[in-house]
Amino acid sequence: MSHALDNGALDEGWLGTDLRTWSQSIRNGYIRAFIIFALHETGVFDTLRKSGAQSSDELAAHCSVNRHLLDGVLHFLLHADVVLAKDSDERFRLTRRGEEWLFSDAVLAMSFGAVGAYSPILSELVPCLREEKRYGVDFEREGAYLAKGSYYTGRSNYPWVVSRLRDLDVRTVVDLGCGSANVLISFCQIDTELRGIGIDIAPRALEEARRRVEAEGLQDRIELQLGDLTDPSTYASAVERADAFNGIMVFHEFLRDGEEAVVDIFRAMKERFPGRYLLVGEFDRLTDDEFGAMPYPDRIHPLFYQHAIHPLTWQGLPQPKDKWLELFERAGLELVEVNDEFPFRLVEFILRF
Numbered sequence: 001m002s003h004a005l006d007n008g009a010l011d012e013g014w015l016g017t018d019l020r021t022w023s024q025s026i027r028n029g030y031i032r033a034f035i036i037f038a039l040h041e042t043g044v045f046d047t048l049r050k051s052g053a054q055s056s057d058e059l060a061a062h063c064s065v066n067r068h069l070l071d072g073v074l075h076f077l078l079h080a081d082v083v084l085a086k087d088s089d090e091r092f093r094l095t096r097r098g099e100e101w102l103f104s105d106a107v108l109a110m111s112f113g114a115v116g117a118y119s120p121i122l123s124e125l126v127p128c129l130r131e132e133k134r135y136g137v138d139f140e141r142e143g144a145y146l147a148k149g150s151y152y153t154g155r156s157n158y159p160w161v162v163s164r165l166r167d168l169d170v171r172t173v174v175d176l177g178c179g180s181a182n183v184l185i186s187f188c189q190i191d192t193e194l195r196g197i198g199i200d201i202a203p204r205a206l207e208e209a210r211r212r213v214e215a216e217g218l219q220d221r222i223e224l225q226l227g228d229l230t231d232p233s234t235y236a237s238a239v240e241r242a243d244a245f246n247g248i249m250v251f252h253e254f255l256r257d258g259e260e261a262v263v264d265i266f267r268a269m270k271e272r273f274p275g276r277y278l279l280v281g282e283f284d285r286l287t288d289d290e291f292g293a294m295p296y297p298d299r300i301h302p303l304f305y306q307h308a309i310h311p312l313t314w315q316g317l318p319q320p321k322d323k324w325l326e327l328f329e330r331a332g333l334e335l336v337e338v339n340d341e342f343p344f345r346l347v348e349f350i351l352r353f
């Protein structure tokens, strides 16, 4: 069957075959994206999940939000989605699908990442297309939401990574670009013997990381250090006792400075940390043909990642798995293992300096 025929069949369910359905599905998706993110961020969904049915007044008081605005968006969602119901006493509750779907990793990653962190790339698209504004100069993604979104995207890999760290006898792992330390906290919760050191360039991310590490009671096992991962001299003294380095969805950002810049980071690390391990988690780029052959709903997340986030933030384009293997080889790293059987097309590479 050709791609065009596949698309035609899927359009009926997804995009609609008439103007009315197609146009209103755009409005519907756009509004729901923001409402679902906001009701996660303000704790409204969490409250409904934990406390059961509540009126707008009760929810507004519990979550410290404006009742009038909340009542509006709850009614929108009630009639535009399948996740919310309203009882005859005017109390809202999550439907069974709401309870299951709203808290899935796919939805949390989309809410905090695509909407929370990256909505400015779309609200500023017109001035950016006209070259009146530029990402990184006039506005930026929201770092705290980014770290949260990345956590839900990457966490399905964590048990595998931690089991490999154990096999490699790693006692202390450094997380490069640790964000709010979600990765290290999860690693240390999975393996209660493991210690972690988080390095990030953003002081605000580290403040949030510190709060989280303390809230989880892990301050004895997780240290945090400001540093620039492109220059190992900025963090080398803090990681002397580490056996391995981990970077999930961080290295590709430096492809914006060209392949050689990324190879140089690996080379500099090899020179400083010979014999130690490096674990890299990166997205596997798709070709046009691969997108065309994919079922429609499965395309949207990788399309957003590859063809919206990356160009619109001027990051280097994500690369296919083979390109990563070539970059590691150019830096003289030894390949220990590759695993490409994770969701979100994340591939994990284990390397040795």
Ligand SMILES: C[S@@+](CC[C@H](N)C(=O)[O-])C[C@H]1O[C@@H](n2cnc3c(N)ncnc32)[C@H](O)[C@@H]1O
Residues within 6 Å of the ligand: 143, 146, 147, 148, 150, 151, 154, 176, 177, 178, 179, 180, 182, 183, 199, 200, 201, 202, 205, 227, 228, 229, 230, 247, 248, 249, 250, 253
């Ligand atoms: C996409 S987030 C990934 C966070 C985390 N690895 C995760 O999966 O949840 C990228 C992180 O890298 C950090 N970062 C960006 N450039 C950096 C640099 N040059 N040195 C250290 N950290 C950097 C950002 O501040 C951000 O927290």
